[in-house]
Amino acid sequence: xxxxxxxxxxxxxxxQTLTLTCTFSGFSFSASGVGVGWxxxxxxxxxxxxxxxxxxxxxxxxxSLKSRLTITKDTSKNQVVLTLTNMDPEDTATYYCAHLxxxxxxxxxxxxxxxxxSS
Amino acid sequence: DIQMTQSPSTLAxxxxxxxxxxxRASQSIDAWLAWYQQKPGKAPKLLIxxxxxxxxxxxxxxxxxxxxxxxxxxxxxxxxxxxxxxxCQQYGGYSKTFGQGTKVEVK
Numbered sequence: 482x483x484x485x486x487x488x489x490x491x492x493x494x495x496x497q498t499l500t501l502t503c504t505f506s507g508f509s510f511s512a513s514g515v516g517v518g519w520x521x522x523x524x525x526x527x528x529x530x531x532x533x534x535x536x537x538x539x540x541x542x543x544x545s546l547k548s549r550l551t552i553t554k555d556t557s558k559n560q561v562v563l564t565l566t567n568m569d570p571e572d573t574a575t576y577y578c579a580h581l582x583x584x585x586x587x588x589x590x591x592x593x594x595x596x597x598x599s600s
Numbered sequence: 601d602i603q604m605t606q607s608p609s610t611l612a613x614x615x616x617x618x619x620x621x622x623x624r625a626s627q628s629i630d631a632w633l634a635w636y637q638q639k640p641g642k643a644p645k646l647l648i649x650x651x652x653x654x655x656x657x658x659x660x661x662x663x664x665x666x667x668x669x670x671x672x673x674x675x676x677x678x679x680x681x682x683x684x685x686x687x688c689q690q691y692g693g694y695s696k697t698f699g700q701g702t703k704v705e706v707k
Binding site: 545579 | 632638643653689696697
Protein backbone atom coordinates (compact mmCIF):
# COMPACT_ATOMS: atom_id res chain seq x y z
CA UNK A 482 0.00 0.00 0.00
CA UNK A 483 1.42 3.36 -1.05
CA UNK A 484 1.19 6.25 1.39
CA UNK A 485 2.71 9.72 1.40
CA UNK A 486 2.79 12.38 4.09
CA UNK A 487 3.89 15.98 3.91
CA UNK A 488 5.65 17.77 6.75
CA UNK A 489 7.04 21.22 7.31
CA UNK A 490 6.28 24.60 8.84
CA UNK A 491 2.73 25.87 8.95
CA UNK A 492 3.79 29.51 9.05
CA UNK A 493 6.63 31.25 7.24
CA UNK A 494 7.51 34.92 6.92
CA UNK A 495 7.72 36.78 3.61
CA UNK A 496 11.14 36.42 1.91
CA GLN A 497 11.92 33.23 3.85
CA THR A 498 12.58 29.87 2.23
CA LEU A 499 10.02 27.11 2.63
CA THR A 500 11.27 23.54 3.03
CA LEU A 501 8.76 20.71 2.84
CA THR A 502 9.40 17.00 3.21
CA CYS A 503 7.37 14.21 1.69
CA THR A 504 7.89 10.88 3.47
CA PHE A 505 6.52 7.89 1.65
CA SER A 506 6.12 4.14 1.95
CA GLY A 507 5.01 1.31 -0.30
CA PHE A 508 7.38 2.09 -3.15
CA SER A 509 11.03 2.90 -3.70
CA PHE A 510 13.08 5.11 -5.96
CA SER A 511 15.14 2.03 -6.68
CA ALA A 512 12.41 0.95 -9.10
CA SER A 513 12.46 2.45 -12.57
CA GLY A 514 9.53 4.64 -13.58
CA VAL A 515 8.85 5.87 -10.06
CA GLY A 516 8.36 9.57 -9.35
CA VAL A 517 7.07 11.99 -6.73
CA GLY A 518 5.53 15.34 -7.47
CA TRP A 519 4.47 18.42 -5.54
CA UNK A 520 1.22 20.25 -6.16
CA UNK A 521 -0.20 23.19 -4.25
CA UNK A 522 -3.66 24.69 -3.87
CA UNK A 523 -4.29 28.21 -2.55
CA UNK A 524 -7.46 28.48 -0.46
CA UNK A 525 -10.52 28.27 -2.73
CA UNK A 526 -8.40 28.03 -5.86
CA UNK A 527 -7.23 25.46 -8.37
CA UNK A 528 -4.47 22.87 -8.20
CA UNK A 529 -1.07 24.16 -9.28
CA UNK A 530 1.64 21.67 -10.24
CA UNK A 531 5.06 22.68 -8.89
CA UNK A 532 7.72 20.04 -9.45
CA UNK A 533 8.44 16.38 -10.11
CA UNK A 534 11.43 14.13 -9.48
CA UNK A 535 11.90 10.80 -11.19
CA UNK A 536 13.64 7.62 -10.06
CA UNK A 537 16.67 8.51 -12.19
CA UNK A 538 16.91 11.99 -10.59
CA UNK A 539 15.40 13.70 -13.64
CA UNK A 540 13.69 16.85 -12.33
CA UNK A 541 10.88 18.85 -13.86
CA UNK A 542 9.68 22.25 -12.68
CA UNK A 543 6.74 24.53 -13.31
CA UNK A 544 8.07 27.17 -15.73
CA SER A 545 6.47 30.00 -13.76
CA LEU A 546 8.21 29.01 -10.50
CA LYS A 547 11.35 27.30 -11.77
CA SER A 548 13.72 29.98 -10.50
CA ARG A 549 12.44 29.57 -6.92
CA LEU A 550 12.02 25.79 -6.69
CA THR A 551 14.36 22.93 -5.90
CA ILE A 552 13.33 19.29 -5.58
CA THR A 553 15.60 16.57 -4.24
CA LYS A 554 15.26 13.00 -3.06
CA ASP A 555 16.81 10.87 -0.35
CA THR A 556 16.41 7.30 -1.51
CA SER A 557 17.68 5.80 1.74
CA LYS A 558 15.08 7.70 3.77
CA ASN A 559 12.21 7.40 1.27
CA GLN A 560 11.86 11.17 1.26
CA VAL A 561 11.46 13.96 -1.26
CA VAL A 562 12.24 17.54 -0.27
CA LEU A 563 10.88 20.67 -1.93
CA THR A 564 12.27 24.13 -1.29
CA LEU A 565 10.61 27.34 -2.40
CA THR A 566 12.60 30.53 -1.94
CA ASN A 567 11.50 34.11 -1.39
CA MET A 568 8.09 33.22 0.01
CA ASP A 569 5.24 35.67 -0.57
CA PRO A 570 1.69 35.80 0.88
CA GLU A 571 0.50 34.57 -2.53
CA ASP A 572 2.34 31.30 -1.80
CA THR A 573 -0.13 30.58 1.01
CA ALA A 574 -1.60 27.21 0.08
CA THR A 575 -2.07 23.58 0.92
CA TYR A 576 0.95 21.72 -0.42
CA TYR A 577 0.51 18.12 -1.56
CA CYS A 578 3.00 15.49 -2.58
CA ALA A 579 1.85 12.66 -4.81
CA HIS A 580 3.10 9.39 -6.31
CA LEU A 581 3.66 9.39 -10.05
CA UNK A 582 2.40 6.15 -11.52
CA UNK A 583 3.53 4.30 -14.62
CA UNK A 584 0.93 6.21 -16.68
CA UNK A 585 2.50 9.53 -15.70
CA UNK A 586 -0.41 10.60 -13.50
CA UNK A 587 -0.62 11.24 -9.76
CA UNK A 588 -2.47 8.20 -8.50
CA UNK A 589 -1.85 8.45 -4.76
CA UNK A 590 -1.73 11.74 -2.84
CA UNK A 591 -0.68 12.77 0.62
CA UNK A 592 -3.16 14.49 2.92
CA UNK A 593 -1.60 17.89 2.27
CA UNK A 594 -0.06 20.45 4.58
CA UNK A 595 -1.29 24.03 4.90
CA UNK A 596 1.39 26.73 4.74
CA UNK A 597 0.59 30.35 5.54
CA UNK A 598 2.91 33.18 4.58
CA SER A 599 2.55 36.13 6.91
CA SER A 600 4.71 38.48 8.90
CA ASP B 601 3.72 26.12 -21.42
CA ILE B 602 0.47 24.25 -22.10
CA GLN B 603 -2.65 25.89 -20.65
CA MET B 604 -5.77 23.92 -19.73
CA THR B 605 -9.19 25.59 -19.75
CA GLN B 606 -12.27 23.96 -18.25
CA SER B 607 -15.91 24.85 -18.76
CA PRO B 608 -18.13 25.54 -17.07
CA SER B 609 -16.53 26.78 -13.85
CA THR B 610 -19.64 25.81 -11.91
CA LEU B 611 -22.42 23.43 -12.82
CA ALA B 612 -25.67 23.00 -10.91
CA UNK B 613 -27.26 19.59 -11.32
CA UNK B 614 -29.62 17.13 -9.69
CA UNK B 615 -29.18 13.49 -8.75
CA UNK B 616 -29.76 11.39 -11.85
CA UNK B 617 -28.67 14.11 -14.29
CA UNK B 618 -26.19 13.49 -17.07
CA UNK B 619 -23.27 15.86 -16.52
CA UNK B 620 -20.59 16.86 -19.03
CA UNK B 621 -17.47 18.91 -18.32
CA UNK B 622 -15.19 20.16 -21.07
CA UNK B 623 -11.44 20.67 -20.97
CA ARG B 624 -9.46 22.39 -23.74
CA ALA B 625 -5.69 22.40 -24.14
CA SER B 626 -3.80 25.32 -25.67
CA GLN B 627 -1.99 22.87 -27.94
CA SER B 628 -2.30 19.21 -28.81
CA ILE B 629 -1.61 16.87 -25.92
CA ASP B 630 -2.47 13.69 -27.84
CA ALA B 631 -4.08 11.46 -25.23
CA TRP B 632 -2.14 12.62 -22.18
CA LEU B 633 -5.20 13.77 -20.28
CA ALA B 634 -6.39 12.82 -16.81
CA TRP B 635 -9.36 13.75 -14.62
CA TYR B 636 -9.40 14.14 -10.85
CA GLN B 637 -12.21 14.56 -8.32
CA GLN B 638 -11.71 16.65 -5.20
CA LYS B 639 -14.01 17.04 -2.23
CA PRO B 640 -13.69 19.87 0.32
CA GLY B 641 -10.74 19.42 2.65
CA LYS B 642 -9.54 16.30 0.85
CA ALA B 643 -6.75 15.48 -1.55
CA PRO B 644 -7.68 14.97 -5.21
CA LYS B 645 -8.55 11.49 -6.40
CA LEU B 646 -7.53 10.18 -9.82
CA LEU B 647 -10.59 9.12 -11.82
CA ILE B 648 -9.47 8.75 -15.43
CA UNK B 649 -6.14 8.62 -17.25
CA UNK B 650 -5.19 8.48 -20.92
CA UNK B 651 -8.45 10.30 -21.78
CA UNK B 652 -10.79 7.39 -21.14
CA UNK B 653 -9.20 4.72 -18.94
CA UNK B 654 -10.92 4.40 -15.57
CA UNK B 655 -8.72 4.13 -12.51
CA UNK B 656 -9.37 0.96 -10.50
CA UNK B 657 -12.46 1.27 -8.36
CA UNK B 658 -13.97 4.24 -10.19
CA UNK B 659 -17.66 3.70 -11.00
CA UNK B 660 -18.55 3.08 -14.63
CA UNK B 661 -20.91 6.09 -14.66
CA UNK B 662 -17.73 8.15 -15.19
CA UNK B 663 -16.36 8.27 -18.71
CA UNK B 664 -13.92 10.36 -20.67
CA UNK B 665 -13.49 11.13 -24.33
CA UNK B 666 -11.66 13.42 -26.72
CA UNK B 667 -8.31 13.83 -28.43
CA UNK B 668 -5.81 16.48 -29.39
CA UNK B 669 -7.04 19.63 -27.68
CA UNK B 670 -10.65 18.98 -26.63
CA UNK B 671 -11.76 16.53 -23.99
CA UNK B 672 -14.85 15.75 -21.95
CA UNK B 673 -15.69 14.09 -18.67
CA UNK B 674 -19.20 12.67 -18.47
CA UNK B 675 -21.09 11.41 -15.47
CA UNK B 676 -23.96 9.40 -16.90
CA UNK B 677 -26.24 9.58 -13.86
CA UNK B 678 -25.11 11.91 -11.12
CA UNK B 679 -25.04 10.37 -7.64
CA UNK B 680 -24.99 12.15 -4.25
CA UNK B 681 -21.31 11.23 -3.80
CA UNK B 682 -20.40 12.97 -7.08
CA UNK B 683 -20.95 16.54 -5.89
CA UNK B 684 -17.36 17.76 -5.93
CA UNK B 685 -14.86 19.75 -7.94
CA UNK B 686 -13.33 18.13 -11.01
CA UNK B 687 -9.96 18.96 -12.54
CA CYS B 688 -8.44 17.97 -15.84
CA GLN B 689 -4.67 17.60 -16.13
CA GLN B 690 -2.38 17.29 -19.09
CA TYR B 691 0.72 15.19 -18.52
CA GLY B 692 2.52 15.18 -21.83
CA GLY B 693 5.88 16.82 -22.31
CA TYR B 694 7.72 18.21 -19.34
CA SER B 695 4.82 19.63 -17.35
CA LYS B 696 1.69 18.49 -15.52
CA THR B 697 -0.71 21.42 -15.88
CA PHE B 698 -4.14 21.38 -14.27
CA GLY B 699 -7.30 23.11 -15.41
CA GLN B 700 -8.98 25.66 -13.16
CA GLY B 701 -11.62 23.20 -12.00
CA THR B 702 -15.37 22.67 -12.38
CA LYS B 703 -17.52 22.60 -9.28
CA VAL B 704 -20.57 20.37 -9.53
CA GLU B 705 -23.12 21.60 -7.04
CA VAL B 706 -26.66 20.79 -6.05
CA LYS B 707 -29.33 22.41 -8.20
